[in-house]
Amino acid sequence: MRARKGAAVMANLVEATSQKQFEEILSKAGSRLTVVHFHAAWAPQCGQMNEVMEELAKEHSSAIFLRLEAEAVPEVSEKYEISSVPTFLFFRAGEKVERLDGAHAAELTAKVRRLAGSGGPGGAAEAPGLEERLKKLVRAAPCMLFMKGSPQEPRCGFSRQLVGLLKEHHVTFSSFDILQDEEVRQGLKTFSNWPTYPQLYVDGELVGGLDIVKELAASGELENICPKEVSLEQRLQAAINRGPVMLFMKGTKEAPRCGFSRQILEILNGTGLDYDTFDILQDEEVRQGLKTFSNWPTYPQLYVRGQLIGGLDIVKELKESGELVSVLRGES
Numbered sequence: 001m002r003a004r005k006g007a008a009v010m011a012n013l014v015e016a017t018s019q020k021q022f023e024e025i026l027s028k029a030g031s032r033l034t035v036v037h038f039h040a041a042w043a044p045q046c047g048q049m050n051e052v053m054e055e056l057a058k059e060h061s062s063a064i065f066l067r068l069e070a071e072a073v074p075e076v077s078e079k080y081e082i083s084s085v086p087t088f089l090f091f092r093a094g095e096k097v098e099r100l101d102g103a104h105a106a107e108l109t110a111k112v113r114r115l116a117g118s119g120g121p122g123g124a125a126e127a128p129g130l131e132e133r134l135k136k137l138v139r140a141a142p143c144m145l146f147m148k149g150s151p152q153e154p155r156c157g158f159s160r161q162l163v164g165l166l167k168e169h170h171v172t173f174s175s176f177d178i179l180q181d182e183e184v185r186q187g188l189k190t191f192s193n194w195p196t197y198p199q200l201y202v203d204g205e206l207v208g209g210l211d212i213v214k215e216l217a218a219s220g221e222l223e224n225i226c227p228k229e230v231s232l233e234q235r236l237q238a239a240i241n242r243g244p245v246m247l248f249m250k251g252t253k254e255a256p257r258c259g260f261s262r263q264i265l266e267i268l269n270g271t272g273l274d275y276d277t278f279d280i281l282q283d284e285e286v287r288q289g290l291k292t293f294s295n296w297p298t299y300p301q302l303y304v305r306g307q308l309i310g311g312l313d314i315v316k317e318l319k320e321s322g323e324l325v326s327v328l329r330g331e332s
Contacts, residue, residue, distance in 0.1 A: 013057040015067040019075045025066055026094050033063040033116050034091040035108075038070040038082045042238045045103035045172065046086045048141060052105045055136075060116045071279045074252055083284070090115055105140035106176035130183060134191045137184065139204040141174035142227045146188060147198040148179050155179060158210045162198045165217050171226040173200075202226055232289045239286060241306045243276035245328055248290060249300040250281050257281055260312045264300050267319055273328050305330050 016022040026034060037053055039046035050067065057065040070077045070085050080089055080096070088108055090098040098115065100108055138144055143166075149155030151163045155177075166173050178185040178197055189195050192206045200207040202225055207213065216222040240246055247264065251257030256265055257279075268275055280287040280299055291297050294308050302309040304327060309315070318324040 012061055012063060013054065013065045013067075017069070017072060019073055022066070022068060022073065022076055025064065026091055029064045029091070029094075031093050033060075033112070034066060035063060035112060036066045036068055036089045036091065038068050038077060038080075038085055038087045038089070040070055040085045042235065042242055043085050049086045049088075049103050049105065049108070052108060052140065056109065056112050060112060063112065063116045071282050072252070074255065074279055074282060077282060082282075103141065103172075103174055104176075105174045106137050106144060107174075109137070109140060110176070110181065130187045131191065134184065134187055135204075137176060137188075138192075138201045138206075140176075142203060143171060143173040144201040145173050145175045145198055146178050146184075146201070147175055148177065150177055151175055156197075158196075159198045162200065162210045162213055165213055165222070166226070169217060169223050169226070170231070171222070173226070232285060233293065236286065236289055236293050237306075239278055239290075240303050242278070243274075244305055244330065245273065245275035246303040247275055247277045247300055248280050248286075248303070249277055250279070252279055253277055258299075260298075261300050264302070264312045264315055267315055267324070268302075268328075270319075271325050271328060273325065275328070304328060 014025060016025055022036075035053070035056070037046075037049060039050065053065050053067070057063075068076065070082050070087070076082075084101065086103055088100040088111075089096055090100075090111065092115075098111060100111060137146075145151075145162065145166070147154065147156075147159035147162065149159055151167075151173075154160035154163055163175075176184065178188070185197075188199065192199055194206060194209065196209055199209060200213055207216070207225070213222065216225070239248075245268075247268065249256065249258075249261040249264065251261055253265060256262040278286070280290070287299075290301065294301060296308060296311065298311055300311055302311070302315055309318075309327060315324065318327055
């Protein structure tokens with residue numbers, strides 16, 4: 001909700017709901033930096049990054065910050081190869097200039113500051129002092145890891161081990177590569193009174209380095225103090241319960257991507273009742289996981305109030321028997 005509230009206040013924080021609107025915003029932005037957040041309502045990490053976008057929009061009034069629901073605009077997502085959320089694309093003069101995959105608040109902040117400070121009228125706002133910058137960085141995400149390299153490519157053994165521990169204990173975290181910013185690298189040592197890296201922060205407070213995290217993991221405390229990663233089962237439950245009637249299909253209402261999905265849409269539209277859809281072509285993890293979760297091997301799949309109804313054949317039978325509307329309303 002914070003993002004929507006912010007959007008009403010800040011003219012440079014907007015949302016697009018169609019390919020046409022997305023392209024119009026890019027066109028009107030001209031040489032201004034445009035940061036596009038491909039997000040999904042079911043992903044809690046996207047909610048966290050929306051808050052980061054709000055803060056960045058306040059700091060960089062010359063840039064445009066655009067939110068786009070990846071599953072709602074499949075043409076755009078497919079064009080830019082968006083396979084997971086959150087993903088951030090950076091545009092200038094209508095051309096993509098950079099990309100960031102994942103909920104890495106500190107890296108997003110660093111990229112925006114670097115790109116907003118070049119090539120556009122007005123430039124970036126004056127950079128805050130180092131201490132203020134460090135305060136923002138350590139609170140950029142609920143769990144922040146300052147390391148050498150990235151989680152995908154750690155640049156030292158200690159960083160590699162700490163990343164491994166966090167992943168093993170299913171901790172959701174963002175990271176900052178201190179090798180990319182010498183000012184942060186040196187300043188954080190004094191700020192935290194901790195002379196080495198990696199350093200782990202939770203809710204803006206220093207937890208410690210590798211040895212401390214090892215001790216917390218061994219004692220079972222690590223999972224209690226760090227935010228937990230959302231499991232596939234939790235993601236599936238959230239997606240299934242996103243609306244009273246949920247259809248998992250190939251494509252969207254506007255652009256179904258298979259004949260079975262097209263047929264079931266025609267039947268559901270004929271009832272006049274509201275329903276939501278999920279494009280399983282945009283999320284391979286959900287596409288494969290839901291088959292096992294529901295014990296139903298094909299798509300489309302229809303759920304009502306969190307319960308599987310079935311696929312196209314079942315929906316056809318319900319329509320022919322006159323039961324479909326009452327089932328969709330949860331009356332039977």
